[in-house]
Amino acid sequence: TQLLEQSPQFLSIQEGENLTVYCNSSSVFSSLQWYRQEPGEGPVLLVTVVTGGEVKKLKRLTFQFGDARKDSSLHITAAQPGDTGLYLCAASNFGNEKLTFGTGTRLTIIP
Amino acid sequence: DTAVSQTPKYLVTQMGNDKSIKCEQNLGHDTMYWYKQDSKKFLKIMFSYNNKELIINETVPNRFSPKSPDKAHLNLHINSLELGDSAVYFCASSPKSYREAFFGQGTRLTVV
Numbered sequence: 370t371q372l373l374e375q376s377p378q379f380l381s382i383q384e385g386e387n388l389t390v391y392c393n394s395s396s397v398f399s400s401l402q403w404y405r406q407e408p409g410e411g412p413v414l415l416v417t418v419v420t421g422g423e424v425k426k427l428k429r430l431t432f433q434f435g436d437a438r439k440d441s442s443l444h445i446t447a448a449q450p451g452d453t454g455l456y457l458c459a460a461s462n463f464g465n466e467k468l469t470f471g472t473g474t475r476l477t478i479i480p
Numbered sequence: 481d482t483a484v485s486q487t488p489k490y491l492v493t494q495m496g497n498d499k500s501i502k503c504e505q506n507l508g509h510d511t512m513y514w515y516k517q518d519s520k521k522f523l524k525i526m527f528s529y530n531n532k533e534l535i536i537n538e539t540v541p542n543r544f545s546p547k548s549p550d551k552a553h554l555n556l557h558i559n560s561l562e563l564g565d566s567a568v569y570f571c572a573s574s575p576k577s578y579r580e581a582f583f584g585q586g587t588r589l590t591v592v
Contacts, residue, residue, distance in 0.1 A: 402580055411484075411570050411583030412523070455521055459581070467536055468513075468574075468581055470523040 372396075373458055373471035381477040385447055390474040392458030393440045399462050401434055401441050406455040448478045483507050486571045486584035493561055494592055501556045501587045503571030511535075511574040512554040513581065514546060516567050523570070529554055561591045 376391050392401070400419045404412035416425050418434035418441065425432045429452075431444040445452055458471040486503040493499050505512065514526040528536035532548045543559045554571060568588050572581040
């Protein structure tokens with residue numbers, strides 16, 4: 370079973386601060402995705418990374434796929450209350466139809 | 481237009497009852513899924529269908545029976561509901577297997 374561990378599990382910081390959350394596994398993946406889920410809603414895709422070492426930016430969010438394609442990080446610059454939510458990583462492998470989700474990081478940005 | 485829609489959004493029912501959740505996607509995707517999210521927010525895949533055919537059945541009790549009448553619909557029927565079935569159930573679709581998933585709003589099932 371592919372296990373995706375996210376850390377920290379909970380994170381509460383002040384508006385304007387920077388933060389990084391992590392998604393780690395002992396397995397190698399062909400692609401990895403990050404989602405954000407708000408209360409009462411389904412997860413919404415933020416980004417997909419497929420190449421080891423790949424870095425993608427989405428406004429204040431920076432996503433990186435590890436060189437060995439076993440881990441990923443999400444860095445948020447100058448966090449805003451609108452960034453509050455549950456951040457989930459998810460990964461898959463070619464030939465395996467399953468998209469496995471991580472354990473999640475619950476982020477709260479305090480105004 | 482809602483891309484992935486599931487109904488109902490809330491479902492409260494007694495133990496032992498049978499209930500169904502419906503899901504429809506208008507994205508033209510070939511693959512659809514059912515996921516269960518527990519109280520700790522962990523999302524676990526239950527079933528995956530590709531073009532109406534069952535691809536993944538993740539050790540789900542056989543009280544849960546998915547049905548895909550066409551590739552735009554994937555319904556979930558649950559027999560003899562148990563307290564432990566209480567959770568949020570999400571339907572999702574992907575353009576291809578193992579690609580990005582687009583989720584519905586979820587169905588919060590409460591068994592009392």
